Amino acid sequence: MAIKTKENHLKFNTKWEYASAPESKDHIELKDQYELFIGGEFVKPKKGKYFPTINPATGKKIASIAEASQEDVDKAVKAARTAYDKYWSKMPAKERAKYIYRIARMLQERAREFAVIETMDGGKAIRESKSVDIPLAAAHFFYYAGWADKLDYAFPNRNPKPLGVAGQVIPWNFPLLMAAWKIAPALATGNTVVLKPAETTSLTALKLAELIQEAGLPPGVVNIVTGAGATGAAIVNHPDINKIAFTGSTNVGKIIQKAIAGTDKKATLELGGKAANIILEDATIDQAVEGIINGIYFNQGHVCCAGSRLFVQESVEDIVIKKLKARMETLIIGDPLDKNTDIGAINSSEQLKTIKKYIKIGKTEADFYESSCPIPSNGGFWCKPTLFTNTSQSHRIVQEEIFGPVLAVQSFRTIEEVLEKANNTYYGLSAGVWTDKGSKIFRMTSKLRAGVIWANTYNKFDPTSPFGGFKESGFGREGGLHGLAPYLKLN
């Protein structure tokens, strides 16, 4: 006999619970102190300064990281220039490819170690670092290794030539993956590299340095200098760097553009975003709800292309929100090393403060809802998946990038209306469209001003696919054939 219940809410607080399933840390090797990787060797910073890198899930220090000063950056650029002149630009392209393939293979072999370290240093769930970050990083090296000796086919009759030394500054949300996005195309096109990881997540870049050393790349082809903003500025402003590749905030992107104005440095900037994820009434609702979850709560919302603005057609708004809230109840927040964790730790206390600030603002602007699942109370940085309904285009939580697990929902009636609202932002990195009708997909995607648009899925990445933004989301493309061009002189 079926029973009637008063409120048709599902109960996810079940008697049967999952026991903790922590990923083993036994197999990883970490040092207490990490140096700078310059000219193929690990060298101490000139000024002898170090800063701690901490585990955001515990608040505890993992290791000391060298802070590179101007002199250290000089040395790294010099090493990169020497490597470019002496080895890398002279080497036959197919030989270059062999080195890049070797990096890819070694990364695959050590995937587990890299995944665990990525999770410890950055706070992301091991489920994601194992299934997304590390495999995709390896895939990027594989993909660009394949292009190294085929550049004449990629750009026929344009005589592609490398630029020289590339200065690359990357963010903390996908530390190893961003390093791969930057290093792989630079090496494939015959450039040498000075790369700076973000100060909260240096470890996997330094492990990659160890791997590159072991792979036997000529000294100085890849140099990794750690540090904060000042180190990044030293790279950007260095006169002997030919190309800047930056992924990070729009503010820093603007500073970089000013700094390189009047120089002949080429640049690609991949900056912030505030993507519209649009659910039409004929969408497959249950799968769309899953797409909303993947769009905004993937990597704690620390994703520049996150679907942080949700637009739901009014006829399905109630059911979508009901299902979304129910799905949020089943997300597991906690120890990022636990294999069952869906939402890990916020990357830093600073970022947590920013997110909390926006949640406070949001509460004055719209209706607030957060997942009721418990969060650890252990000194780590945690934020529950959060949802704001009844938001409007004038709300700050709708306009500004929060870079956290905070979703702002608006409803709409017509397609014209949603297109206007979706494009009414100073960002333009990504968007999502959910509908069962192919013709609507083509109609909408051609009118959305965003660099990447997903249809009936979200946050899917592949090395063959170019990625980059419109407007204040930056310029230039990374990934795919398009990702080669910014590293080449073309006739």
Place this chain on the structure above:
Amino acid sequence: MAVKRTVHFFNSPTVDQIGVQERAARFMSRSIKKGSKVEALKLALSMIDLTTLEGKDTDSKVRQLCYKAMHLHDTYPGLPTVAAICVYPTFVRVAKEALKGSGVNVASVATAFPSGQSTMDIKIQDTKFAVSEGADEVDMVISRGRFLRGEHNYIFDEIAAVKEACGKARLKVILETGELSTLDNVRKASDIAILAGADFIKTSTGKISPAATMPVTLVMLEAIRDHYYNTGEIIGMKPAGGIRTAKQAVQYLVMVRETLGEDWLTNKYFRFGASSLANDVLLQIVKQQSGVYQSKDYFSKD
């Protein structure tokens, strides 16, 4: 003259196959260990419809299976019984007697199982016979040919008629998803079965491959969820066929837990149709206690 009109319009939500497969894969990646695993395995045992549906079935085989249903592994105390025994109508009486007082139900397949290729009258008679022999539950099959031809009203009427013939027996409606070809069809058949009066919806007869899969079951669970949201009524789910290992059973339970929650984590609303699952679950339960895997010969085969 009165105008007779029939509704030929049936609107079910559509399903994105890729999305469903991805969601199903995510359930499969949950890591269930230690106490949590034992608890899940015991729950799985209690949800089994221990099944024998063969032409060569005998009274004594059914009796042996009934004994097994009540005594899964007597050397390990504290195990539940299975939920039901599932047999052909002609063995219902034997099973009913063997299970007397045990709390284990007798389920009978009916309606020209497994193909369903017969007339409505014969299907109703088949059902009535099973119920009169004492069946607590009836597992019917739908006419897939009619469904695929677009005769959705026929399917609705067929199920409603069998439901009426069931009387107090609970009705499980087998969709035979392996013959429905798309997940959209699975969703549509699920909705029709639920609206026509099914107490349970069930994936497969076990005679057609593919039988139960995680994606197909997820689509059916979503139909059950939507019905619950609309009405507050709880419909049961029974994946059947192809679930042979404890690991698979736990993955299904993870999916039920995260799709429908607490109310469905009971054999009242969730069943596994299986003939060989029980022993693999027992093997795993004993392993959790002893730390080593026993030979399969330590578990009785009935």
